[in-house]
Amino acid sequence: MIEVFQAGHALAAEAARYTAMGWMRGTSGNLSVTLDHDPLRLVVTASGLDKGELSAADVVVVDAAGEALPDQLQRPSAEAGLHARIAAVAGAGAVVHLHMLAPVIAAERWPGGIELRDLEMLKGFGRAAHDDLVTIPVIPNSQDMRVLGDAFEAGFDPATPALVVARHGVYVWGEDLMAARHRAECLEWLLRFKTETE
Numbered sequence: 772m773i774e775v776f777q778a779g780h781a782l783a784a785e786a787a788r789y790t791a792m793g794w795m796r797g798t799s800g801n802l803s804v805t806l807d808h809d810p811l812r813l814v815v816t817a818s819g820l821d822k823g824e825l826s827a828a829d830v831v832v833v834d835a836a837g838e839a840l841p842d843q844l845q846r847p848s849a850e851a852g853l854h855a856r857i858a859a860v861a862g863a864g865a866v867v868h869l870h871m872l873a874p875v876i877a878a879e880r881w882p883g884g885i886e887l888r889d890l891e892m893l894k895g896f897g898r899a900a901h902d903d904l905v906t907i908p909v910i911p912n913s914q915d916m917r918v919l920g921d922a923f924e925a926g927f928d929p930a931t932p933a934l935v936v937a938r939h940g941v942y943v944w945g946e947d948l949m950a951a952r953h954r955a956e957c958l959e960w961l962l963r964f965k966t967e968t969e
């Protein structure tokens with residue numbers, strides 16, 4: 772399907788970019804784009820691969836539970852279920868999961884949520900004003916995507932397009948891959964600033 776191939780091409784290019792930033796080290800991280808919202812269908816990166824070396828074929832189409840549709844050639848990301856939950860709840864067009872260090876360090880210090888305010892970069896994170904109080908939710912890590920999904924949904928705020936999974940990494944989303952990347956880049960700056968100044 773051409774749409775899936777195009778999504779795969781875009782996901783591979785984004786993953787190479789994030790790898791160059793040091794945010795997809797080893798085989799860490801995964802990315803998805805939403806093909807359809809009803810029924811929910813995502814194109815997600817395949818599991819266990821070096822995300823800096825993906826080709827357009829290294830993607831899998833999954834359903835709302837993160838399960839591969841029939842006849843897919845690879846295994847979907849182990850975290851596809853959380854991507855699908857975020858896409859369903861937030862209406863996201865793209866979700867990126869990155870193993871950035873700053874969010875994980877911040878979650879260690881502020882496990883109840885990471886507060887940000889009075890920072891110009893908040894505008895790049897999708898907020899209308901720099902002086903909003905923004906709380907980035909933190910949830911405990913789990914290997915069960917339903918547990919992570921339930922914890923995400925319980926604390927979901929439509930105005931905050933990010934979630935930190937403690938001792939793991941961060942999820943950021945947007946209407947497309949570029950919007951998600953811009954938000955992820957700004958959030959990394961904000962959390963690095965916070966951990967280095969407080």
Ligand SMILES: CSCCC(=O)C(=O)COP(=O)(O)O
Nearest residue numbers: 798799800801818819848849
């Ligand atoms: C060292 S990566 C451990 C698994 C993980 O957290 C991750 O982001 C990559 O998982 P995937 O199944 O998408 O390769």
Ligand SMILES: [Zn+2]
Nearest residue numbers: 799800868940
């Ligand atoms: Zn991960």
